[in-house]
Amino acid sequence: xxxxxxxxxxxxxxxxxxxxxxxxxxxxxxxxxxxxxxxxxxxxxxxxxxxxxxxxxxxxxxxxxxxxxxxxxxxxxxxxxxxxxxxxxxxxxxxxxxxxxxxxxxxxxxxxxxxxxxxxxxxxxxxxxxxxxxxxxxxxxxxxxxxxxxxxxxxxxxxxxxxxxxxxxxxxxxxxxxxxxxxxxxxxxxxxxxxxxxxxxxxxxxxxxxxxxxxxxxxxx
Numbered sequence: 001x002x003x004x005x006x007x008x009x010x011x012x013x014x015x016x017x018x019x020x021x022x023x024x025x026x027x028x029x030x031x032x033x034x035x036x037x038x039x040x041x042x043x044x045x046x047x048x049x050x051x052x053x054x055x056x057x058x059x060x061x062x063x064x065x066x067x068x069x070x071x072x073x074x075x076x077x078x079x080x081x082x083x084x085x086x087x088x089x090x091x092x093x094x095x096x097x098x099x100x101x102x103x104x105x106x107x108x109x110x111x112x113x114x115x116x117x118x119x120x121x122x123x124x125x126x127x128x129x130x131x132x133x134x135x136x137x138x139x140x141x142x143x144x145x146x147x148x149x150x151x152x153x154x155x156x157x158x159x160x161x162x163x164x165x166x167x168x169x170x171x172x173x174x175x176x177x178x179x180x181x182x183x184x185x186x187x188x189x190x191x192x193x194x195x196x197x198x199x200x201x202x203x204x205x206x207x208x209x210x211x212x213x214x215x216x217x218x219x220x221x
Contacts, residue, residue: 015053018043019067022060027109031061031117058123065114066134068107073140075100086149087210093145094202097172101198105180112177140169146209155209168205175201 021042025034034057040050054060076096083089101108122128142165149155175198179186183194200218207213 014045014049018045018050018053019060019064022057023064023110026061026064026113027106031113058127061114061117062127062131062134064110066131068104068110068114069135069139071107072100072104072111075104076140083145085152085154086145086147087154089145090142090149090155090209091206093142094172094206097176098195098199098202101176101179101195108176108180111173112181115177140173141165142168149209154211156211159209164209171205172201 018039022034022039025038025042029038036047036050036057039057039060040047043050076093076099078096083092122131143161146155146159146161146164150157150159150161179194179198183197186197187193203217207217
């Protein structure tokens with residue numbers, strides 16, 4: 001390894017250390033209370049060094065949010081490609097989202113906190129456009145399998161693929177966030193396991209658009 005490669009490797013490691021330190025703080029504290037100084041202290045660097053890697057807290061939060069969403073999407077899609085029809089792929093993608101809930105709770109919690117922090121609007125139009133561009137590829141998207149299912153007859157043709165995909169995405173993501181953030185309290189209060197709530201929704205949505213839904217799906221699984 002030459003000197004430039006060593007410098008680049010050290011810089012990449014430092015950048016990742018900063019992101020991981022920020023992630024811990026974002027998951028533990030109120031976002032409005034976090035400063036660059038907190039992240040610098042958590043990372044073990046100076047604020048001057050921190051500014052060499054990121055211009056603002058928004059930049060750090062943005063990168064972590066996009067990374068979390070990409071991880072959720074990749075986790076879900078690992079299973080979705082195996083189906084032989086649109087309906088089977090949709091079912092497998094929904095099962096993948098149940099795996100997401102089991103394996104990526106911290107990522108889901110981060111997404112929930114990001115959405116809450118920017119619940120009114122984005123800090124700037126530039127930020128909004130940057131966020132939209134980042135999610136053009138790599139965000140949860142059911143449109144392709146819905147269109148495939150309509151073509152092969154396994155999904156009902158009267159649905160608008162774009163609207164149905166958005167309904168699936170936001171229904172599941174909203175429930176995943178709530179169960180990841182408050183599931184332990186819901187279980188304590190009502191005695192219902194959060195994973196079973198997620199399971200019921202994913203099963204329901206997987207059957208909802210099929211031309212031949214399984215009436216016993218909740219009994220079989």
